[in-house]
Amino acid sequence: MFEYSDNRFQIKPSTKKQIKSTSYDELLDYLRSAGEEKYRADQILHEIFINRATDFKQMTQLPKHLRNMLSDVFEITSIELEEKRVSADGSIKFLFSLADRQFIEAVYMPWANDDGEVERSTLCISTMSGCPVGCAFCATGTLGFKKNLTPSEIIDQIFIVERELGTKINNVVLMGMGEPLLNYDNVVRAISLLADEKTKVISRRKITLSTSGIAPRIRQLAHSPYPPKLAISLHATTNGTRNKIMPIAQSFDLSSLMDAVEYYYRQTKMKITYEYIPFDGINDTLEDAERLRKIAQRVPSRVNFIPFNDISFTKPQGISLELKPSPPQRVAQIAEYLRSHKIAVIVRDSFGRDIEAACGQLALSREQ
Ligand code: SF4
Structure with missing residues (x-):
């Protein structure tokens, strides 16, 4: 109005x-x-x-x-679909506008079987417009914090994508724009509404919340009505490196983060996922591989290696300028080392390189 x-x-x-x-x-x-x-x-x-x-x-x-x-x-309000970009690899990026003309994004990622049929689908959704955390490798961080999404705005992303594609989303990942645990109340309420057996939108075991590591909130989340699966954006195995690329790590060091993760596992008994972007010469040494092994073996978990999406369009400064993707052979070497210690590892391909898929890229270009 x-x-x-x-x-x-x-x-x-x-x-x-x-x-x-x-x-x-x-x-x-x-x-x-x-x-x-x-x-x-x-x-x-x-x-x-x-x-x-x-x-x-x-x-x-x-x-x-x-x-x-x-x-x-x-x-009954709804966010608006502004733009939809389809990638050659089948992923689709959605740009939404909120009532106050802020922009947010969601990315649909299909997983096909050997016959090319879509077996399951994942939707990565946003929990904020912009983000205050400012990770050095993330385009959304350069937008700064704009606003927390309401539960309704979080839920709308799923509703609109399901309506547009005429398909049911199998997995939801809270890993788009924003740090979900800094919008705790709205995020927990959205998860509760989605996972409630009266609404039947999606089971809590099919929802993954990815956090940069807000340790006290991880503990609190373990006691929320519908605790989701937990993913940690780890990206470094020492406090020194983590502090440089993820400013939030200065508030919650690896020791307090690992204690919170262990607590979450003990309460929920759900495997933890560690997200790791290997950066050339920064976090991809054999010593990193060994420290990563120790972290991953603390409680049942798996490690996802994610490719670094180019953020040169953000005009990076400081440490961001030094970030380059690790050579694939080195990523394969670290993955093999972890697998040899019986740790589940996934080396992911980047989805949607041809459709401005870096988190926040489309919203940033729309703002500009
Ligand atoms: S990676 Fe996540 S927490 Fe870090 S700046 Fe980007 S959106 Fe925020």
Whole structure:
């Protein structure tokens, strides 16, 4: 909704609550105060998350008077699809705009079997517009922090991609723009709504939250209603190197991070994933391989080597200028060393090199 003031149109903040951000318990409270039956909360969630209603008028399971009451208090908002880029490798990058004209991205990645049929799909979604963490290898970090996404804006990315592609997303990875654990309440609420058996959008075991390592929040996440799988953006095996390429590491060193990861595993019994971008001469020595082995063997885990996406378009400075991808033979050597110690390793190809796939690249170019 817009209003005209200061000689321009401005977004007028709505006083209504976003229904897609509303928890089951909050719906129950509302229904109780409105003198309505409890089972209506299940019906409302069914209409929103299973029937994907975009208007209260479409909620035909509900009596008319309740639909009218709901529309007085709640609203069904949605982010907008701005652009869709399809890569030759099958991945698709989506650019969305929020109500306040901030931009966020999601990337769809299909995994095909030997016959070329898509066996499963992963959607990497954003939890913030921009990001305050400023990792030296990440384009999103150069945008700075813009805003935390609401649960509704996080969920919309899945809804819109499923609608656009006419397919169900099998895995969701919270690894797009933003540090999910710095938007803790909204992210946990979005996961709870998605994983709730009443909404049936996606199981918590098919949701992976990737963090740069906010140790106290990792411990807290272990006690959230639906703890997801945990991935750690590790990218270095010493505090010295990690501090240089990930400023957040100055607040949470490797020792406190590893303690939190072990705690998470002990509470949830789910394997941990370590994400590692090998940088030439920075974190790819045989000593790094040995330290990585020790880290990965602390609790059941696997290591994903991710290729470095070029960020020269961000006009990098300082340590970012020194980051170059490791030669493939060296990555293969480290991977082999870890495998020889029975550690599961995946050496990933980069998806969507031809469609500005670096995290934040499309949003940054749109802003510019
Ligand atoms: S890698 Fe993640 S945490 Fe680091 S700046 Fe980019 S979006 Fe933020």
